[in-house]
Amino acid sequence: MRSSEKRRWFLGIDGGGSKTTAAVCGADGRIAALAAGEGSNPLSRPWPEVEKTLRALIRDCLRQAGAAAQEVEGLFFGLAGADRPQVQTMIVNAFQAEWGERLQIDNDAVAALYSGTWGGPGIVLIAGTGSIACALTADGSRHRVGGWGYLVGDEGSGFDLGRQAVAAVLRAFDGRGEATALTGMLVSHYGVDTPDQLIARLYGSPNPRRELAGAAILVDRAAAAGDAVAGRLVRQAAASLLELAETCLAKAGERLPVVLAGGLMAADTMLRRAVLELARFEAVVPAAPPVTGCLAAALMRAGRPLDAAVRKNLCRFHPEGEANGGELV
Amino acid sequence: MRSSEKRRWFLGIDGGGSKTTAAVCGADGRIAALAAGEGSNPLSRPWPEVEKTLRALIRDCLRQAGAAAQEVEGLFFGLAGADRPQVQTMIVNAFQAEWGERLQIDNDAVAALYSGTWGGPGIVLIAGTGSIACALTADGSRHRVGGWGYLVGDEGSGFDLGRQAVAAVLRAFDGRGEATALTGMLVSHYGVDTPDQLIARLYGSPNPRRELAGAAILVDRAAAAGDAVAGRLVRQAAASLLELAETCLAKAGERLPVVLAGGLMAADTMLRRAVLELARFEAVVPAAPPVTGCLAAALMRAGRPLDAAVRKNLCRFHPEGEANGGELV
Numbered sequence: 001m002r003s004s005e006k007r008r009w010f011l012g013i014d015g016g017g018s019k020t021t022a023a024v025c026g027a028d029g030r031i032a033a034l035a036a037g038e039g040s041n042p043l044s045r046p047w048p049e050v051e052k053t054l055r056a057l058i059r060d061c062l063r064q065a066g067a068a069a070q071e072v073e074g075l076f077f078g079l080a081g082a083d084r085p086q087v088q089t090m091i092v093n094a095f096q097a098e099w100g101e102r103l104q105i106d107n108d109a110v111a112a113l114y115s116g117t118w119g120g121p122g123i124v125l126i127a128g129t130g131s132i133a134c135a136l137t138a139d140g141s142r143h144r145v146g147g148w149g150y151l152v153g154d155e156g157s158g159f160d161l162g163r164q165a166v167a168a169v170l171r172a173f174d175g176r177g178e179a180t181a182l183t184g185m186l187v188s189h190y191g192v193d194t195p196d197q198l199i200a201r202l203y204g205s206p207n208p209r210r211e212l213a214g215a216a217i218l219v220d221r222a223a224a225a226g227d228a229v230a231g232r233l234v235r236q237a238a239a240s241l242l243e244l245a246e247t248c249l250a251k252a253g254e255r256l257p258v259v260l261a262g263g264l265m266a267a268d269t270m271l272r273r274a275v276l277e278l279a280r281f282e283a284v285v286p287a288a289p290p291v292t293g294c295l296a297a298a299l300m301r302a303g304r305p306l307d308a309a310v311r312k313n314l315c316r317f318h319p320e321g322e323a324n325g326g327e328l329v
Numbered sequence: 330m331r332s333s334e335k336r337r338w339f340l341g342i343d344g345g346g347s348k349t350t351a352a353v354c355g356a357d358g359r360i361a362a363l364a365a366g367e368g369s370n371p372l373s374r375p376w377p378e379v380e381k382t383l384r385a386l387i388r389d390c391l392r393q394a395g396a397a398a399q400e401v402e403g404l405f406f407g408l409a410g411a412d413r414p415q416v417q418t419m420i421v422n423a424f425q426a427e428w429g430e431r432l433q434i435d436n437d438a439v440a441a442l443y444s445g446t447w448g449g450p451g452i453v454l455i456a457g458t459g460s461i462a463c464a465l466t467a468d469g470s471r472h473r474v475g476g477w478g479y480l481v482g483d484e485g486s487g488f489d490l491g492r493q494a495v496a497a498v499l500r501a502f503d504g505r506g507e508a509t510a511l512t513g514m515l516v517s518h519y520g521v522d523t524p525d526q527l528i529a530r531l532y533g534s535p536n537p538r539r540e541l542a543g544a545a546i547l548v549d550r551a552a553a554a555g556d557a558v559a560g561r562l563v564r565q566a567a568a569s570l571l572e573l574a575e576t577c578l579a580k581a582g583e584r585l586p587v588v589l590a591g592g593l594m595a596a597d598t599m600l601r602r603a604v605l606e607l608a609r610f611e612a613v614v615p616a617a618p619p620v621t622g623c624l625a626a627a628l629m630r631a632g633r634p635l636d637a638a639v640r641k642n643l644c645r646f647h648p649e650g651e652a653n654g655g656e657l658v
Contacts, residue, residue: 145503148528151537152495166481174474176576199477208480247505 009067010302012294013057014111015040015050015079017129018210021291022057024065027073027304029313031295033064041080042087051094069098074302076104078111078294104301108290109134109261115293116259116286118311119300123252123281125245127237127271128262129213131157133248135256143251146244150209156240158264161233161271162212165219166202168229169195180229185218216264223270231270238274249281257282261290287315338396339631341623342386343440344369344379344408346458347539350620351386353394356402356633358642360624362393370409371416380423398427403631405433407440407623433630437619438463438590444622445588445615447640448629452581454574456566456600457591458542460486462577464585472580475573479538485569487593490562490600491544495531497558498524509558514547545593552599560599567603578610586611590619616644 006026013022020040024033037057040050054077062069075095081087082105091105113124113136121138125131131154132147150159169186171177173195183195190201190211205211222230245258258281265272265285276283286293292314300306335355342351349369353362366382368374383406391398404424410416411434420434442453442465452464460483461476479488498515500506502524512524519530519540534540551559574587587610594601594614605612615622621643629635 145505148496148499149532151531151541152492152527153499163481167477170477170482174576175580176474176572198481202480203478212480243505247503251504 007067007071009062009065009072010295010298010304011058011061011072011075012111012291012296012298013040013054013075013077013079014108014289014291014294015054015077016108017041017044017080020053020057021289022061023291023295024061024067024072025295025299025314027299027310029295029299029306029310031292031314031316032067033061034291035060035064039080042090043081043084047090051090054095072099073102074104074298074304075099075102076106076111076294076298076301078106078108078114078290078297080108083107102302104297106297107134110136111290111293111297112261112286113259113293114296114300115261115288115290116284117257118296118306120257121254122256122284123245123248123258124261125241125248125258125265125275126262127157127241127260127264129158129210130154131160131241131244131262133244133258135248135252137252137254137256141252143248145248145251156237156244156271158213158216159209160240161219161237161264162215164233164236165215165230166198166212168233169198172229178229181222181225181227182219182230185222186215189215189218217269220264220269220271234270234274237271238278241271241275242278242280245279245281255282257284259284259286261286336396336400338391338394338401339624339627339633340387340390340401340404341440341620341625341627342369342383342404342406342408343437343618343620343623344383344406345437346370346373346409349382349386350618351390352620352624353390353396353401354624354628354643356628356639358624358628358635358639360621360643360645361396362390363620364389364393368409371419372410372413376419380419383424401428402431403433403627403633404428404431405435405440405623405627405630407435407437407619407626409437412436431631433626435626436463439465440619440622440626441590441615442588442622443625443629444590444617444619445613446586447625447635449586450583451585451613452574452577452587453590454570454577454587454594454604455591456486456570456589456593458487458539459483460489460570460573460591462573462587464577464581466581466583466585470581472577474577474580485566485573485600487542487545488538489569490548490566490593491541493562493565494544494548494559495527495541497562498527501558507558510551510554510556511547511559514551515544518544518547546598549593549598549600563599563603566600567607570600570604571607574608574610584611586613588613588615590615 008027010025018039021036025031035057037053040053042050109124121136123135125133133145135143165182169183172179192201202208219230219233223234337356339354347368350365354360364386366386369379369382371379438453450465450467454462462474464472494511498512501508531537548559548562552563
């Protein structure tokens with residue numbers, strides 16, 4: 001690498017509803033900095049706070065990498081909600097003056113997709129708190145299936161799994177449904193004595209949706225331990241996720257790889273196993289987290305090659321809890 | 330009737346989450362006054378407001394009937410949440426001093442039950458915004474099944490039907506589900522142009538739950554008009570409601586009539602027809618609204634007979650929109 005090349009940097013920012021991750025790499029894909037902050041979805045947080053979070057992450061990453069802003073060749077924002085024009089406009093208004101043509105913005109789904117396709121076309125199947133499938137075809141057209149939120153959609157998501165788990169526990173308590181190991185697990189998880197106390201616990205929570213999504217990992221564990229009810233819930237969720245991906249494939253009208261993303265797909269869960277086992281399409285488990293997809297996008301959109309050596313470097317840095325760690329949702 | 334009997338009155342108050350109805354009758358069951366006000370569920374409204382609503386309704390009814398409070402022999406509150414000791418205590422603290430032993434308090438489910446059993450044991454199967462089955466056995470024991478709220482229960486309720494209807498419309502829009510007449514009906518009902526706009530409309534509503542429950546009547550209409558998707562949703566809801574009633578019967582351990590109550594059961598809906606057709610128990614469609622069940626309770630608990638003549642009088646007064654009118658939920 002020429003010595004001037006050593007001073008060319010690429011910034012990637014993956015922004016979701018509850019967390020934002022930023023990273024810096026060189027043209028060779030070596031990751032030089034990583035930082036995480038609060039959520040950056042302008043639909044769920046005031047824009048001034050989102051902008052503050054984004055700026056702090058950029059500053060932090062550049063400082064860690066020992067890089068100057070003028071040495072950054074590409075900045076890619078992969079943000080939740082960035083498919084909406086008003087969100088795009090807010091980002092452009094805040095960052096365009098400073099970053100000019102180096103600034104690239106796209107949806108966080110694209111970041112997750114690129115972490116599996118390295119900028120190539122494909123479908124990303126996301127199962128986290130919510131669920132959605134998004135396609136980006138070879139000719140650049142886009143399609144989406146699902147992602148309609150916890151009230152009327154998000155089938156197969158963490159929220160859906162958690163909600164069905166509590167419903168199953170209450171059905172068993174009522175005498176409507178069969179006994180399940182989920183009863184003991186959920187009662188203990190939510191710190192109550194009996195299943196009927198789950199009601200006050202959940203409806204009294206400031207965020208019942210996140211509260212329920214937090215129980216998804218227990219369903220996976222109960223299924224792994226052989227609980228029949230939990231096993232059925234996992235298989236139902238897998239079927240819902242497969243339907244999302246297959247419908248999206250049909251809409252795209254071409255054979256595309258399907259990248260599995262989101263908290264429920266990032267770890268080796270029973271749910272991911274079921275999806276991989278039943279998939280009638282090429283399923284890809286990304287070797288890197290979505291923020292790496294943002295770096296790939298930053299490199300690619302600056303016209304930089306994403307060859308095997310670069311990809312290898314991009315995959316090398318796996319901080320704890322990023323790709324396969326910690327919580328499921 | 331002796332002339333002193335003419336000055337004996339009975340007050341019944343049926344209080345739900347969104348509406349409270351009060352009525353006054355004589356010992357012969359003739360209804361002399363009826364009034365309606367806001368909801369009186371102390372779990373969803375501050376108690377001072379609930380008390381104000383209840384007092385205003387009592388005053389209004391007594392004025393209409395030309396009755397003095399000291400001429401009232403029994404006052405029965407059938408209120409949502411009144412099975413909770415803290416709610417009972419609030420009502421007792423506010424009304425006991427004035428009404429003494431004339432005051433009787435029970436759950437609104439009991440009011441709905443009595444509108445079909447005239448004080449006798451039975452099961453009430455309620456399908457309104459939510460759903461629940463409650464049993465009151467001959468020996469006075471009580472059982473409940475369901476009623477766990479919109480997030481993790483309320484199967485077969487108006488909310489459930491509305492939610493499933495929107496989900497079906499979005500599935501059709503996505504290409505995941507079959508086309509349905511519900512699409513045109515819901516898009517028009519919610520005043521949007523395309524199904525995906527339902528999302529902003531629903532999640533932006535101050536009360537998405539009520540908003541969704543409001544669509545239940547459309548599902549019933551679409552099913553009546555032969556729409557296959559709506560027909561399936563109605564059959565699913567009927568199966569859920571039958572399961573509630575049958576589980577409750579099994580818990581009660583005796584043969585009891587099942588009184589059908591709540592907005593979705595009060596009118597001659599496809600859902601009610603399906604429940605009546607498939608029921609393997611004695612299903613009762615009450616001839617009077619729940620507030621009449623409150624009057625029956627007030628008479629009965631004051632030791633007054635509920636003979637055929639009294640019942641006939643109690644059923645005579647059916648103001649518009651009470652028993653079979655208006656909205657479904």
